[in-house]
Amino acid sequence: MSESRRKFDPEFRDGAVRLVLDTGKSVAEVARDLGINPGALGNWVTKDREQHDAVNGIPEDSAAEVKRLRAELAAVQMERDVLERSVLAWVKGRRNERGPHHSPTRGPAMVCHTRSAAPCWNMPATT
Secondary structure: OOOOOOOOHHHHHHHHHHHHHHHOOOOOHHHHOOOHHHHHHHHHHHHHHHHHHHOOOOOOOOHHHHHHHHHHHHHHHHHHHHHHHHHHHHHHHHHHHHOEEOOOOOOOOOOOOOOOOOOHHHHHHHH
């Protein structure tokens, strides 16, 4: 036996798609309620969404845009990493120029040349 294909008019298709999009029901539920093939209704919904996206300014070929944006992100992250490393190397170089006992916030430290690990309190008295 050969099966004949049913033809649906555009109004019926649009109504079925609106039922899926507006009611929040699944494609399978709406297809069961209307007595149509879920695959056909799914195709109609997909086609409608693609047409709406093209009208609203979202590019149809968004995969190419995602690929381009990921490549751009990778390049920017690499530039950031290079800059971070160069700044760290510059800061280390500046620390070595000032000497090992220099604090950037407190200035040069008083270094006690004793063998004790305790702080050196032999500072000259100021009066």
